[in-house]
Amino acid sequence: MHKCDPRLKILAFIVFVVAIFLANNFVALGICALCFIIIAICSRVPFVSLLKSVKGIWFLLLFTVVLNLFFYAGDPAKDVLWWEWWIADWWVIRIWEGAVYFSAFLAVRLVLLILTSSLLTLTTSPVALTDGLEGLLFPFKLIKLPVHELALIMSIALRFIPILSDETARIINAQKARGADFEKGGLIKRVKAIVPVLIPLLISAFRRSEELGDAMDARCYTGSKVRTKYKKLRFGYRDLISVLFVLALLASVIVLRFFPIGPVVV
Numbered sequence: 001m002h003k004c005d006p007r008l009k010i011l012a013f014i015v016f017v018v019a020i021f022l023a024n025n026f027v028a029l030g031i032c033a034l035c036f037i038i039i040a041i042c043s044r045v046p047f048v049s050l051l052k053s054v055k056g057i058w059f060l061l062l063f064t065v066v067l068n069l070f071f072y073a074g075d076p077a078k079d080v081l082w083w084e085w086w087i088a089d090w091w092v093i094r095i096w097e098g099a100v101y102f103s104a105f106l107a108v109r110l111v112l113l114i115l116t117s118s119l120l121t122l123t124t125s126p127v128a129l130t131d132g133l134e135g136l137l138f139p140f141k142l143i144k145l146p147v148h149e150l151a152l153i154m155s156i157a158l159r160f161i162p163i164l165s166d167e168t169a170r171i172i173n174a175q176k177a178r179g180a181d182f183e184k185g186g187l188i189k190r191v192k193a194i195v196p197v198l199i200p201l202l203i204s205a206f207r208r209s210e211e212l213g214d215a216m217d218a219r220c221y222t223g224s225k226v227r228t229k230y231k232k233l234r235f236g237y238r239d240l241i242s243v244l245f246v247l248a249l250l251a252s253v254i255v256l257r258f259f260p261i262g263p264v265v266v
Contacts (some may be wrong), residue, residue: 001043001123006132008239012246013120019253020112024264026101028256029108035249036112036119043123053118054111061110068103098265105265130155135233149223156212160205167204171197 016032023029040050054061124132134151141147172182175196182193 001039003236003238004123004242005233005235005239006124006128007135007233008132008235008242009120009124010129010132010136012242013116015246015250016116017113019250020109020116022250022253022257023109024257025260025262026105026265027261028253029105029112031249031252031256032112033108035245036116039245040115040119043119045119045122049122050115050118053114057110057114061107064110065103065107068106069099101263101265126155126158129158131229131231131233146223160208163208164201164205168197168201171200171204 016035020029020032023032040047121129130151133154134147137145137147137150176182180193180196182190
């Protein structure tokens with residue numbers, strides 16, 4: 001997985017996302033989950049590292065599940081009512097069987113999307129992602145689109161994420177040492193407490209970007225003009241196996257969409 005062509009990885013990720021959104025029943029979504037588990041095992045990435053990526057979206061995941069669980073409008077003629085709660089004479093909350101299935105389906109779909117994107121970034125370096133994106137956008141050079149510059153911007157952005165994350169942690173620790181409190185108080189107080197962090201963070205980001213620009217100028221960087229590559233991207237047998245695997249997944253999901261096994265959720 002780590003040695004596969006980055007261009008293929010990006011295309012496979014897009015196809016996998018399409019397959020997840022095409023799945024309209026739990027059998028098709030289960031096939032997507034099984035394929036993801038097989039890919040994760042082949043990549044030898046620890047599942048703990050993958051699960052850490054879900055921690056950042058737990059609030060969004062919970063909010064989505066609760067929202068669909070309580071506000072999903074079931075069909076009284078076909079759906080089964082699981083729970084009913086009268087808050088007032090004019091307001092009742094009902095939980096339908098379809099709402100439970102729909103909420104669980106959306107939760108699994110969202111988790112699969114996050115885990116798949118995390119697996120892509122954990123098995124591909126930022127430089128490889130940039131090269132893959134530039135290779136995929138190569139046809140746009142015919143219409144004078146600055147493909148190399150766009151890929152370079154993406155690479156710099158990916159490299160700046162951990163740097164700015166460390167810088168944010170350092171600034172927060174410095175503010176805490178000066179008596180700042182980021183955990184107590186209401187929402188407005190917490191927002192005001194973040195302001196002393198954002199200002200030095202922005203100043204540090206602009207300073208680092210200026211230093212990076214000066215370093216690129218000192219090395220006579222001229223964009224995509226007359227540039228060669230140290231590593232050239234080539235397809236191999238691993239890429240062929242990956243293509244067949246992803247195409248088989250997409251074909252299975254399409255077949256199950258038109259000939260579903262079990263109830264259709266979405």
